[in-house]
Amino acid sequence: MLEAKPTTAGLEARERTKEQAGQGAPVASPDGRAAPRRGRGEAWRHRLFLFALLGPTVAVVLAVVAYPFVYNVVLSLSNMNLYHIRDWELIGFAQYAAVFQEPAFWAVFLKTLIWTLVNVVFHVGIGVFLAVLLNEKFVRGKPAWRVLLILPWALPQYITALTWRGMFNFEYGAVNLFLTKFLHAGPVAWLTSPTEAFIAAILTNVWLGFPFMMVVALGGLQSIPQELYEAADVDGAGAWRKFRTITVPLLRPVMIPAITLGVVWTFNNINVVWLVSNGGEPNDQTHILVSYVYEAAFQMYRFGWAAALSMVIFGVLFIFTQVLLKKTNATEAAY
């Protein structure tokens, strides 16, 4: 890429400055704190500078998100469906009531929680595990390993999800062929029984998601001073103890934001569930909330209901992240 040269230089420079400066202090401000003491012109110029930096981003994000969001809030209070696609009107909170009265809602909600939890746990677990292995000094050919392990992230999701669906086929799928030929186990009806189909979707998504966490963890590991491990070696600490006492606490501040994002993305990841289970098969048993939204809106034209459901999803995630971020800061303050 065009940036290649300055980048290398920048990287080295950064390493140097970090050594010189010691602990880099995030979010301290030469300008902001000093601003009130300067003249009014200076303050205005500062404000203008800030505006120039932030304005375009705020404008673009608001343009794409804000109006649709408000529109959606209105829809969720309306009766828009197949019969009222043109002449819909506001009917209050009936759609929200209908969402909570939907018999399948709580089951799907539970499935979504399982889906999110299992996925994120495995993403982070496998990701950190591989990162720790890759960070071992003796491992040769690190760049090659790294690229191989990153591949699932690089491929478009809609392609890999369909490929995995093929691999879960009962008779021709690679998964069953492996099971029967090498493990001498019986074939599993992956896509036709509810539990197995859900597991198949989870397996696919675990495969798709661990590279991201691995990369984040690798970045975090590089900033852990090697001397800490060497000191632990001198104390005769085993690998597990070093992992628990050095790696985990120092990796946590890097992983928490990634995990927060991971949860939000996984919760709302419709592609994998939809494509692997072919739209919820069997018998709509492999839905998570977002695929339920999609089905309601685009197969049954229940736009009002779907909008209300998506507001519920939004609410759940909003509260979750607020709590998680609050917790994170609490932990950060602990050391």
Added chain:
Amino acid sequence: MRRLLLGLACAILASLVTGCGAEDDRVHLTIWHQKTGAERVFFDEVIARYNAQREDVVVEPLYRETEELRNLFVIAAVGGQGPDLIFGPADNVGVLALTETLMPLDEVLGDEALAQFSDDGIVRWSEAAGAEGPPWLVADQVGNHLVYVYNRELLPEPPETTDALVDALQRLTVDTNGDGRADQYGLTWNYREPFFFIPFLTGFGGWVMDDEGNPTLDTEATVEAIRFVLDLRDRYGVIPAESDYDVAETLFKEGRAASIINGPWAWSGYGDSGIDYAIAPLPVVTETGLPAAPMVAPKGYSVNVNVDEEKLPYVRDLLLYLTGPEVQREMAETLKTIPTIPSVREAVAASGDPVLEASIEALEAGRMMPVEPQLRQIWDGTRGPYQLVMNGAVTPEEGAALMQAEVEKRIADTFLESEGDAGRSFLVAGLLLVAALSFWFGLRPLWRRRQHRALQPA
């Protein structure tokens, strides 16, 4: 470096905005269609020919998957946009008529032009008048019907009854390498999709809905039909343990299944794969004496309600060309479709083409697809229970009851008014308010404190 990048970006952006709208005073007509494979190749040729004929018109076809086509069309047409014409199966018509996204064809073509098509070539519907409603779709083919396709190298004569079918299939299912798994199956088809279940249902005397559009799935016929399909797999072992559309196609094309149940869209593909195939109507069910009748439906064109006066004559001309005798005859020859203009259909029937003759025979045994929009819910609602039955998770009786219940629920969800129930509304609003308040006073201070702390220099 950055300036360079930005410059580049601006240049590209500028070219995007200006470059695409080349000078062009021809009339642009767009058609969304869902034709695939050989159908699409043929369609593209026909369009190319039309474009070459007409200097003042450009027709732009765009392929979309059936479901996507309908969804995007509804959204676009409600927004006052969308393609001028769409091509699809008749079961789209109910939804499109309800959403008022189509123009009645008597306004586009006039009654005289409509009269040249056979009755099964025009789809009429309205909520009030049912099949007596205004015409919405004009078909270039009728059919879409499932038939029995067999590999003549393995099976010289098609069975005429289900008893004969079972005998033949048992003979044709062989395990050549003795690993306990069949290496050649007697029959295969997409038995995960309810559309492919219909012939069995009708063969045992059932149907999907009554005249008012109420589902009629929890019947003895459904149970018997399910049991028959299950027997083919579990008792006689003559169909694969799991088979969706792709598996079925692969097995038949590789010669590892002696026969397949599939529709006109797929037949020519078998010839291309080197299979010596022939088609026949599905067998008569021995127990009932009824033919296993497939669902028959026209496929054709509808006009967007947003087409304006100026464009209308062009749309009319294109529509008459696409559904005209010349194109229909050619289509019958290449794609083995059944024409909707009586004179053309007669000529084709007398042409001596064995595939077409068998297809017309199967068509006559078939049953017309209902146009009611509830059909959509019937497909979506039966699919799940049907798959559960096939997986052995529920009995055929439970399966039939589940189908009925699921379809009824979906119909209620989709079509019934969601009235604002004031009392419940207030309750929910109250709960939400409480949640919001507790959030504001409970969590926000914490959040603020965090913000405050984050701003402190470390």
Added chain:
Amino acid sequence: MAQQPVTAKRLMAMAGTYAVLALFAFIAVYPITQIVTISLRPGDQLLSTSLALIPEGATLDNFRELFTETAFLRWLFNSVVVSLVVTATGVALASTAGYALSRFPFRGRGAMLSGLLVTQMFPATMLLLPLYVVLIALELLNSYLGIIVIYTATALPFCVWQMKGYYDTIPVALEEAARIDGCSPWQAFTKVVFPLAAPALVITALFSFMTAWNEYVVANVVLQDTAMFTLPLGLKMFQGSMTTQWGLYAAGALVVSVPVILLFLLLSRYLISGLTLGAVKG
């Protein structure tokens, strides 16, 4: 660096490490080899009971057909243009916004950071309908401008967070020094901080690029002219509801994936040093 003695236990650990890495590398690569196999298979067959990588009667016909008989090159060009524009705007916007969020304690800063995260929480499928209405009103339907703005907005929240995280690791002292030397705030940013943030910029660029390169749902709604299609839409054309040209699809999928894989290959080391969502204390 103290070299540890090579003991049996240590050898075991090393062998184990390699074994685990090899296993996961295999799992990561295997599905991709499946796509390779399908793309080389003659005819339109998705399924086969063979586990061989190179199928019987392997042929490059699908690739030949892809480039000569379909509009694939056209779609490739469209995708490259759209993705590059999104990359450029994404980098420009995220690098500036991230800087402001990292350095200046203005009012609403925390809200803005949370707000960016909040945009990720709404099910994207429900944004389609209103976006469609807006695009019709602005006459941006069937234009690249529409999807470019949407893609940029999609990629921005992550990119801004990520840039902010990286700026946090760059000592403020550097800008202070630059200011004392007479630089304006803008110069301090562009001349000092911006070059230092190169690894993070690379990630931002990569992420923006991928967002645009792989996106299907929005493009499907916005673009209505085959000649304007991006690659994912083009690929989808090979996939019919009843008959799928699996060979073509797989061949196309491979060609779509190659540029992204190459980018990852080239950038993988920046990926590690540049991906900093949170404040790295080090």
